[in-house]
Amino acid sequence: xxxxxxxxxxxxxxxxxxxxxxALDNINLAIRKGEFVSLxxxxxxxxxxxxxxxxxLASPSAxxxxxxxxxxxxxxxxxxMVFQNHSLLPWFTCFxxxxxxxxxxYGANESRAQLRERTAAALELVDLAHAxxxxxxxxxxxxxxxxxxxxxxxxxxxxxLMDEPFxxxxxxxxxxxxxxxxxxxxxxxxTVVMVTHDxxxxxxxxxxxxxxxxxxxxxxxxxLRISLPARRDRVALAADPRYLQYRAAVMAFLHQRYSNPExxxxxxLVGAEQAKSEQDCANVA
Ligand SMILES: Nc1ncnc2c1ncn2[C@@H]1O[C@H](COP(=O)(O)OP(=O)(O)OP(=O)(O)O)[C@@H](O)[C@H]1O
Numbered sequence: 001x002x003x004x005x006x007x008x009x010x011x012x013x014x015x016x017x018x019x020x021x022x023a024l025d026n027i028n029l030a031i032r033k034g035e036f037v038s039l040x041x042x043x044x045x046x047x048x049x050x051x052x053x054x055x056x057l058a059s060p061s062a063x064x065x066x067x068x069x070x071x072x073x074x075x076x077x078x079x080x081m082v083f084q085n086h087s088l089l090p091w092f093t094c095f096x097x098x099x100x101x102x103x104x105x106y107g108a109n110e111s112r113a114q115l116r117e118r119t120a121a122a123l124e125l126v127d128l129a130h131a132x133x134x135x136x137x138x139x140x141x142x143x144x145x146x147x148x149x150x151x152x153x154x155x156x157x158x159x160x161l162m163d164e165p166f167x168x169x170x171x172x173x174x175x176x177x178x179x180x181x182x183x184x185x186x187x188x189x190x191t192v193v194m195v196t197h198d199x200x201x202x203x204x205x206x207x208x209x210x211x212x213x214x215x216x217x218x219x220x221x222x223x224l225r226i227s228l229p230a231r232r233d234r235v236a237l238a239a240d241p242r243y244l245q246y247r248a249a250v251m252a253f254l255h256q257r258y259s260n261p262e263x264x265x266x267x268x269l270v271g272a273e274q275a276k277s278e279q280d281c282a283n284v285a
Contacts, residue, residue: 003030003066004191005054005159010063012049023049025217027063029210036185036192038202040250041212041221042260047195048163050212054193055081055161068158077105080157082148084164088136094143095132098122098151105155122154123147125184142173149181153188160185162194166201175234178204182232199254203246204232211253221258224249 012024023046031037039047052058053065056075065072067079088097099119106115123132126146131139136147145165152160165181166174178201185192196202202209206226213221226246228237237243254260 002032004033004035004068005029005031005193006066007050007054008064008066010050010053010060010065012046012053012058013061022217023215024053024060025219027220029220031191031193033191034189035207036194036205038206038209039193039195039212040197040199040202040209040254041218042214042254042258043197045212045215046218047212051081051161051163051193051195054159055079057081077155078158080152080155080160082145082152082160082162082165084167088144088147088151090136093133093135094123094128094139094147094150095119097136097147098154101151102154118154122150125153125187126150126180140173142169142177145169145177146180149177149184153184153190156188158191160190160192162192164195164197167197174201179234181205186230199247199250202250203228203243204234204237209246209250211250211258214258222253 007027007029010024010027011022014021014023027050029037039050041047049058053060054067054072056065056072056079059073067076072079088094089100092100099115102115102118102122106118110118120129120132123129126149128143128146128150131143131147136144139147145168149165166177169177182205184190192205194205203226209224209226210220211222211224212218224246228240228242228246
């Protein structure tokens with residue numbers, strides 16, 4: 001497998017008032033170009049910490065992270081982040097918010113007309129050309145989030161990093177944006193790493209789901225490869241036995257092998273055999 005993003009023996013220890021806190025312990029993950037990978041795990045297990053390391057917003061305590069054969073040593077235009085909170089500048093229009101990012105990356109080498117063209121194309125990609133002159137306060141939460149995605153895509157990052165991008169949205173808007181994201185990344189062939197809490201979202205969008213164990217010292221507990229057609233129709237998938245099987249496997253990991261730490265701590269590993277037999281039952285049901 002041609003690895004494009006690589007996380008090699010990465011650990012992250014934070015210095016806290018109560019001493020060192022190991023958030024991540026020995027994470028190894030290789031992601032190929034164009035792959036869509038979701039990170040899932042209970043609250044506080046270290047998903048954002050891992051995403052921030054790939055973004056270059058923090059350095060690991062141990063190990064190395066690589067993007068396109070270069071060590072990640074800080075943030076760069078090859079990796080763009082979309083946050084749960086869209087973080088748009090309220091005094092700028094949608095167009096200006098996207099333009100600002102485009103100018104920062106391409107301003108030195110391209111004319112203003114080219115920068116405007118890039119900005120308009122990105123807004124078009126998320127179906128927001130009609131709202132480009134509006135201010136963030138004048139548009140809905142889902143539209144703001146789409147501007148955030150346009151801003152990230154406009155700089156043509158090699159890797160799109162998303163931290164619960166649809167977490168704050170209602171179910172219908174979320175479904176609409178998930179479908180839009182699937183279409184967009186198919187068109188742009190972007191490599192995507194997305195943090196999510198939503199099992200259905202993970203199965204619908206991902207090529208692989210990386211499941212993290214509970215912290216502290218979280219590590220990768222399991223990786224599930226999703227072999228579903230690239231063009232995924234949520235309505236058809238809802239009754240697809242493979243979809244239900246993948247869903248059950250993630251649920252078994254989250255609720256049996258590693259249940260919520262806030263509801264009883266790190267439970268004993270149920271074991272692959274039991275998880276598998278439960279998964280088989282779910283398949284039959
Ligand atoms: N700067 C920091 N200093 C100390 N501890 C930190 C720091 N950042 C994160 N942590 C701790 O590391 C662990 C992982 O945090 P992280 O935010 O990555 O989890 P998460 O899986 O993204 O959680 P959530 O799903 O709730 O957003 C948590 O216990 C958190 O308290």
